[in-house]
Amino acid sequence: MAVIKNSTMYFSVSIFQSVLSFCLLPVFTFYLGTTEFGLASLINSVAGLLGIFFIFGTQGVISRLYFEYKNDEEKMKKFLGTIFLSKLLWNIFLALLLIIAKNQLFPIIAKGVDFNPYLLIAIGIGFFNTLFVLYQTLQQTRQEGFKYSLLQIVYLIINNGITILLIVVFDMKAEGIVLGTLIADMLMTIFVFMRLRKEIIFTIEPSILKDAFGFSWPFLLQSLFAWGLASINKLILNGLISVEIVGVYSIGFIIAGIVNMASMALNRSYTPWFFSQMKKEDSSPKEIVRFSEFIILIYSIIALGLSLFGKDVVSLLLNDAYGEAWVVIPFLSFAYVFNGLYSFFVNIFNYGRNSIKLLPLYSISAVLINVVLNYLLIPSLGMVGSALATLISMLVLSFVTYLGSKRYINLGYNYLRMSSLIVLPFLMSLIVFVEFEWNQWVTLILKGIYALVCLITLYLINRKRFGSSLEKQRNNFKKYLGSIKNSYKNNKSN
16 A cells, blocks of 8 residues: 555656646746756756766665665664765765866767856756755655655755746846756755764775665666657757757657656556566456556547647747747657657566666667757757657657567567557647647637547547447546555555
């Protein structure tokens, strides 16, 4: 039951974060032009990249090794002390190295961005956010879902509150956004060490450090490749076109990210259900496959809705300078649907354990394809080319991972059938690129009718697969949720 409750809380925090970000978009776009917003987005992308090297996969180390020291309080204190002290020392070393090598490194990854204050702030964010992330990983590992969720909400409120203060009152523009994040991260780091002062012994245990280093590499690579798929486009857009385009692109990226939020939250519940079903002797692979397909269809419907009404959201809520942000939403939304499809095949690798080391190979191939396609498509298609590159690379990633998963466990997934649940809604979404010279409100009503027609069409096509009625499918979904709950009741009693 703890896992179910925690998954619910994580899902709630994800919703809160997405709603907060969406509600603040009109504020940010009102006070910041495309140049300033693009610059802030670019700095955050650089901070995300640096953060991967600051944390160096240590969050995976805590998740893996925590339970080896759980029953020995003294060893646990030394384990946590070694992790946090070594991370603090590593962060100091890396920060100094980045400052010394600033003239050689940053012109490559952040063309035209001043080191002081922007990239210096990015280094600071990577430095301090690492320690806060490690503490939250510890909370998740301990199944402290409520504490994790509460602290995350407090962090979001502090971060956005300081940011709005700096932008609105002190007129700090792009610097206000990233400086607000840095201040919030610094405050959270102070809080972390205050909370842990009685739970850790600051020491460096060579054996623990050796184990940690061995576990950290796969997580470092996976995080790096995930960042590459999500953020490298902004750096390339900045290099090939301008930081203004990055600002417009980032708005579409944020709106499309709602699909990613939904897929990540649902995957937290799906994954334990999948593992529990795989351990059952009488489990049916067909039911696992069918439920996976049903979830993919849900993702596609969300992406279709965002694609159809993204233009209206942008025009009604945001500054006119961001008016073209909607053009990337269909491509990025369905790219995230393919990313959700990829997650189902990743679960097979995670279940096989020994095979998980191959995942970075698939990820790096997708990142390389993404980079090459960005350089090929951006000159002719602009930011649409960048979004299309992301869609294609996510499709490739899901397909090669599907092929790889079949080598270990063949559950009967049919990639052609699963991808058709994505491709058809994507094709339906492309009607937004047809220009109609009608009143905006008339167009909005017609879009609503069209969306209803699309939903009916998808239902009629898939009703035999998922159930002959909506009531039956709803009952099926309750059954799956019941299976998750019963599985963890049984695990808890054992």
